[in-house]
Amino acid sequence: MPMPQPYASIRPMPEYAFAYYGNANQIEELFNKNDIHTVIEIGSWIGGGSTRHIGSLLKQRPGTLYAIDTWLGSSTQQPGQEHYQPILKEVYHQFLSNMIHWDLTDVVIPCRMRSLEAIKALNIQPDLIYIDGEHTFDAVMCDMNAWYPLVKKRGILCGDDWTWTSVQDAVISFAESQQLKVIGSDNFWRLQ
């Protein structure tokens, strides 16, 4: 089968596997206990972490991962900020290249847009939403408010960076407002 767009139109860069990701065990547990075929991920970066792991799990099912990212970096990834990496100027090209190297082009659909634009553009009922975009309190609250209605009835809302105070405050505050329980372990959180 021919490679889908936008992958088919790029000249791949060499693989680069750097990842902001330590949630493999928790994600695998969710996949083992739930019937997960459609996943939305907010924040993919170069794809070396959550995209690669979740994409590989979905490939076995099979399933689809909608990778939503501006590929412009979060506020802490900008030049001069603590998480800046020079790959920022080529991060989308690197992401697409990595998906080709890791044989995930049939599973991962890149959606190059802001999280709040994607909620309007996509008409999908996901089984799981993984939030790892902008990490300010306000941004996490916006993401949760926007995306939670899609999983309210039967899906899972979870995310990264539970150890960040801004993320933890937003997740707890949102959970209280919806009378939900938060399960936080290491860097991972999920609502129940």
Ligand SMILES: C[S@@+](CC[C@H](N)C(=O)[O-])C[C@H]1O[C@@H](n2cnc3c(N)ncnc32)[C@H](O)[C@@H]1O
């Ligand atoms: C911490 S990185 C994601 C790391 C990735 N999940 C991993 O496992 O390696 C955060 C990403 O969120 C993206 N991002 C930040 N704000 C966003 C927004 N409002 N909409 C979409 N993507 C956003 C950035 O471009 C960046 O690639």
